[in-house]
Amino acid sequence: MTNPTTTVTAPTSRTADIAASRRRTASATTARRQGLGRAIASEWIKIRTLRSTWIGMALVVLVLVGFGGLAAATSTGSVAGPSDGGGGTDPLSVVLSGANFAVLVISVLGCLAGAREYSSRMIAATVAAVPRRWQVVVSKSIVFGAVTAVTAVTGVLGAFWLGMAILAGGDAATVALTDDDTLRELAGMAGYITAIGTFGLGLGILLRSIAGSIGAVVAGVMILPPLAGALLPASWDEILQYLPSSAGAAFTTVQGAGREVLSPGAGAAVLITWVIAALGGAIISISHRDA
Amino acid sequence: MIELQQLSKQYSDKVAVDGISAVIRPGVVTGFLGPNGAGKSTTMRMILGLDRPTSGTALVNGRPYAKTSAPLAEVGALLDAKGVDGGRSARNHLLWLGATVGVGARRVEEVLGTVGLTEVAGKPAGKFSLGMGQRLGIAAALLADPGVLILDEPVNGLDLDGIQWIRALLTELAEGGRTVLLSSHLMSEMQLVADHLLVIGQGRILADTSMDDFIADSSDGLVIVVSPDTNTLAPLLTGTGATVTSPEIGRLEVRGLTADAIGDAAALHKLRLHSLIPVEASLETAYLNLTRDSVEYTGANPHNTHSTTTTDARRAA
Numbered sequence: 001m002t003n004p005t006t007t008v009t010a011p012t013s014r015t016a017d018i019a020a021s022r023r024r025t026a027s028a029t030t031a032r033r034q035g036l037g038r039a040i041a042s043e044w045i046k047i048r049t050l051r052s053t054w055i056g057m058a059l060v061v062l063v064l065v066g067f068g069g070l071a072a073a074t075s076t077g078s079v080a081g082p083s084d085g086g087g088g089t090d091p092l093s094v095v096l097s098g099a100n101f102a103v104l105v106i107s108v109l110g111c112l113a114g115a116r117e118y119s120s121r122m123i124a125a126t127v128a129a130v131p132r133r134w135q136v137v138v139s140k141s142i143v144f145g146a147v148t149a150v151t152a153v154t155g156v157l158g159a160f161w162l163g164m165a166i167l168a169g170g171d172a173a174t175v176a177l178t179d180d181d182t183l184r185e186l187a188g189m190a191g192y193i194t195a196i197g198t199f200g201l202g203l204g205i206l207l208r209s210i211a212g213s214i215g216a217v218v219a220g221v222m223i224l225p226p227l228a229g230a231l232l233p234a235s236w237d238e239i240l241q242y243l244p245s246s247a248g249a250a251f252t253t254v255q256g257a258g259r260e261v262l263s264p265g266a267g268a269a270v271l272i273t274w275v276i277a278a279l280g281g282a283i284i285s286i287s288h289r290d291a
Numbered sequence: 292m293i294e295l296q297q298l299s300k301q302y303s304d305k306v307a308v309d310g311i312s313a314v315i316r317p318g319v320v321t322g323f324l325g326p327n328g329a330g331k332s333t334t335m336r337m338i339l340g341l342d343r344p345t346s347g348t349a350l351v352n353g354r355p356y357a358k359t360s361a362p363l364a365e366v367g368a369l370l371d372a373k374g375v376d377g378g379r380s381a382r383n384h385l386l387w388l389g390a391t392v393g394v395g396a397r398r399v400e401e402v403l404g405t406v407g408l409t410e411v412a413g414k415p416a417g418k419f420s421l422g423m424g425q426r427l428g429i430a431a432a433l434l435a436d437p438g439v440l441i442l443d444e445p446v447n448g449l450d451l452d453g454i455q456w457i458r459a460l461l462t463e464l465a466e467g468g469r470t471v472l473l474s475s476h477l478m479s480e481m482q483l484v485a486d487h488l489l490v491i492g493q494g495r496i497l498a499d500t501s502m503d504d505f506i507a508d509s510s511d512g513l514v515i516v517v518s519p520d521t522n523t524l525a526p527l528l529t530g531t532g533a534t535v536t537s538p539e540i541g542r543l544e545v546r547g548l549t550a551d552a553i554g555d556a557a558a559l560h561k562l563r564l565h566s567l568i569p570v571e572a573s574l575e576t577a578y579l580n581l582t583r584d585s586v587e588y589t590g591a592n593p594h595n596t597h598s599t600t601t602t603d604a605r606r607a608a
Contacts, residue, residue, distance in 0.1 A: 031364030031392040032392055033392075033393075034360065034391050038390060038393060045383065049383035049387070051378065121371055122376050124341055124374050127341060128363075129388055130391055132357065288343075290343060
């Protein structure tokens with residue numbers, strides 16, 4: 001290497017060879033190629049070694065099951081059957097009463113999962129260990145998405161069984177898991193919770209701030225849509241149906257912003273687009289900004 | 292080996308690193324010195340690909356760090372010992388780091404032992420003292436047994452025991468053929484551990500030279516003489532061309548003659564010498580001389596051409 005400001009005279013390549021050979025023989029450590037699989041393994045260790053993950057996920061289950069059971073108990077007698085079509089609430093909506101609160105909790109957990117390393121400054125260690133930074137976003141969202149999905153399915157099923165048992169005990173109308181659309185509705189709700197959590201993760205990485213990303217997700221998903229639906233003229237409904245919460249309303253029992261709702265398939269597609277947009281933005285941001 | 296080629300980093304309001312070129316060789320400990328804000332940390336962050344250079348490149352073993360296949364096995368770095376999640380234990384912190392290159396629990400226990408954290412490895416890192424955090428950072432740097440180590444202020448917060456330990460460790464790592472780049476504000480510590488020096492000021496290289504040359508260049512050959520016969524000795528030494536001052540009675544400060552020459556001259560004239568002390572410059576003095584120069588010249592010349600001439604002079608020496 002001929003560099004103008006160096007005083008190098010030693011045969012550096014030879015010294016480097018010695019270093020490399022010593023490294024191979026002297027230690028029990030054998031490092032392997034860093035790839036997406038190892039990034040995922042690393043993120044899995046990260047997420048399971050934080051107590052807040054377990055507390056947060058337990059809270060999601062608790063909220064879903066607890067509120068569902070509570071709502072079922074209080075509404076016994078006032079629940080209408082799915083075929084009724086009258087003013088009553090259908091049993092599935094009752095047992096999923098905790099969904100809104102669960103979405104709030106998972107939003108916070110998602111934002112924490114994304115922005116926590118920025119507040120602790122550990123992100124520098126992460127991107128030094130995984131310098132192909134898109135892998136950081138992808139592995140984080142895969143691991144967080146998987147943990148959230150398991151949690152949401154557990155919570156939704158738990159709420160369903162507890163709620164339906166309470167309703168049945170109160171001689172109220174119930175639906176069975178095998179009934180038309182029941183499974184789809186439950187899966188939809190679990191999917192919606194997972195999607196909003198992952199959306200929060202993307203925003204957390206994008207905004208690099210726990211408070212900022214929580215504010216953005218909670219405002220964008222929970223506060224602004226009903227406000228907009230109530231305040232804006234009906235002509236806006238065409239646009240409001242593309243908000244994340246409205247897209248979710250297309251295939252779950254959550255409340256959409258306007259009066260118009262997409263078809264379930266289109267709603268799911270729109271929601272997935274939101275999640276991909278947030279993660280894509282996070283990848284662009286983490287790849288181009290200094291860590 | 293680390294190669295910096297015209298490496299620059301410009302922020303919106305200031306130039307942090309201004310066209311640095313240098314080669315940091317394996318087999319020696321290279322000390323990285325410079326005043327606060329000189330660009331040391333930014334340079335280290337650019338080597339690791341944490342900050343993107345405005346221009347120029349930083350290569351680790353011939354490649355940009357981000358292109359290496361097993362990054363942690365290529366470079367181990369301690370840049371920010373506080374940059375860990377306080378809610379996770381030291382052991383788990385090392386486990387997730389190691390997992391990125393397939394380094395597992397056995398090696399984690401090994402480095403925990405090396406840095407002396409085995410007993411507290413299960414405690415949350417947030418409860419660690421500054422020194423323990425520093426040890427955890429060093430463990431993380433050593434984890435995948437990298438050939439290149441970059442350590443920013445590793446002795447910060449370490450007790451005397453820890454300082455001696457890391458001194459021995461760094462020397463051993465360099466002797467084992469590794470590249471070690473080390474920054475520290477403790478000049479006496481740096482003088483003990485570093486073989487080579489890279490000094491930067493205001494984002495430019497002020498010196499890239501061996502520790503011995505750097506200190507020797509700054510020494511002005513001062514010899515302190517204590518003698519009851521200074522009245523005779525002083526004119527004698529001045530006569531041979533030396534510069535002699537007498538800060539107090541019975542004591543001379545001589546420049547321009549070696550201690551040997553002074554002793555011989557005194558013996559020849561049967562003059563008594565009680566002390567004859569050649570004063571070696573310390574790294575601290577040498578460093579202060581250099582950076583003071585650079586500051587002065589920067590005031591007069593915004594383009595700071597002096598820094599390159601200084602480097603040239605050091606190299607010529």
